[in-house]
Amino acid sequence: MSTKSSNSNLHRAAKVKNDEFYTRLVDIEKELKHYKDQFRGKVVYCNCDDPFESNFFKYFAGNFNALGLKRLIATSYKPSPIANTELVLQSSLLPGYEDKVVQKPSKPKGRPKVTANKFIINEVSDIDGDGAFDLRDIAEQLKANKNNEWAPLELEGDFRSEESIELLKQADIVVTNPPFSLFREYVKQLVEHKKKFLIIGSDNARKYQDIFKLVQENKLWPGYSRVNEFMQPDGTVKKFGNVGWFTNLDVSKRHELLTLYKKYSPDEFPKYDNYDAIEVSKVSDIPVDYKGVMGVPITFLDKYNPEQFEILGMSDNRDPNYEYRTKLYTQEDSPQYNDLNRGTVLKIKGELKSTYTRLLIKAKK
Numbered sequence: 001m002s003t004k005s006s007n008s009n010l011h012r013a014a015k016v017k018n019d020e021f022y023t024r025l026v027d028i029e030k031e032l033k034h035y036k037d038q039f040r041g042k043v044v045y046c047n048c049d050d051p052f053e054s055n056f057f058k059y060f061a062g063n064f065n066a067l068g069l070k071r072l073i074a075t076s077y078k079p080s081p082i083a084n085t086e087l088v089l090q091s092s093l094l095p096g097y098e099d100k101v102v103q104k105p106s107k108p109k110g111r112p113k114v115t116a117n118k119f120i121i122n123e124v125s126d127i128d129g130d131g132a133f134d135l136r137d138i139a140e141q142l143k144a145n146k147n148n149e150w151a152p153l154e155l156e157g158d159f160r161s162e163e164s165i166e167l168l169k170q171a172d173i174v175v176t177n178p179p180f181s182l183f184r185e186y187v188k189q190l191v192e193h194k195k196k197f198l199i200i201g202s203d204n205a206r207k208y209q210d211i212f213k214l215v216q217e218n219k220l221w222p223g224y225s226r227v228n229e230f231m232q233p234d235g236t237v238k239k240f241g242n243v244g245w246f247t248n249l250d251v252s253k254r255h256e257l258l259t260l261y262k263k264y265s266p267d268e269f270p271k272y273d274n275y276d277a278i279e280v281s282k283v284s285d286i287p288v289d290y291k292g293v294m295g296v297p298i299t300f301l302d303k304y305n306p307e308q309f310e311i312l313g314m315s316d317n318r319d320p321n322y323e324y325r326t327k328l329y330t331q332e333d334s335p336q337y338n339d340l341n342r343g344t345v346l347k348i349k350g351e352l353k354s355t356y357t358r359l360l361i362k363a364k365k
């Protein structure tokens, strides 16, 4: 094998590995409790979710009647590397239990799944479990109900496949943790099909051009909670500090005014050297009386109320084709920005320094 192809194989393997983070039930419950009213009478689609493996499926099946769902659809993905390892996720509903992955060794690993499946739930009569039931039990019980449909997919269960898109069209709300490596494509498809969604993704995505555009146009925003731990196919836990929820469902904090108490002073809030805005390095320090443009950390999005502020752009301009790039002074304007023209620049004690990426915002009214 040439070095080039082995490298690209490694890259692909790493990418796949990075897609295999399984969400804990406790994290799903923590976020979903905020949206209960918005699910009544709705068709929910989990399109990266094998019913035997996914706590999203478990959550919606278990709460089908309480949420008043019309239908739950889940599709699995054939090439999933955890096929046939059968994760058993202990219920966090049972006191003393934490989500744990127990891999049953009875089946050989790495065997491709025979097929991808769709599972369409129209009715959930009592699920016979005391809290310690596992996903397989639930799936088996639901399969036995003649109003529910369990059928193989013709294709591989790729969310972009025609078959999955047909199911997407039937859905009102899509809820899942999609593969991180396909996040942009995944969101694009949801937006194209005008779907409501609640999905997990990395904070880094906030900076992606197409995602930021949606943020700026008030078509996507952060949910309530953070997701700090995931389960991996080998049974270990993977911790993250930069993962949370993205949604276009209503989130109450977007209607709350951010309480501001600081007054503007030129000493405390210096102007950038390459852009007509002031640097506000902490969201809680946004001056209440400043009418011009302010550069704030990206975490501002977690407090953003579109009635209170507008977002004009972002200071990171690594990509020269970045449509939403803020027009900062460039090298041609001044050679000293040669290495610094990637974002907002401050002169600190006579020295020019780039700030972290800043959102450029302005108070409304």
Ligand SMILES: C[S@@+](CC[C@H](N)C(=O)[O-])C[C@H]1O[C@@H](n2cnc3c(N)ncnc32)[C@H](O)[C@@H]1O
Pocket: 019, 020, 021, 022, 023, 047, 048, 049, 053, 054, 055, 056, 076, 077, 079, 080, 081, 157, 158, 159, 160, 176, 177, 178, 179, 180, 182
């Ligand atoms: C981050 S994992 C999350 C799994 C599950 N949704 C959860 O939250 O526990 C992403 C899942 O999407 C599957 N997947 C990867 N590429 C996919 C694609 N193109 N279409 C559908 N599913 C895909 C992976 O096999 C993996 O099971």
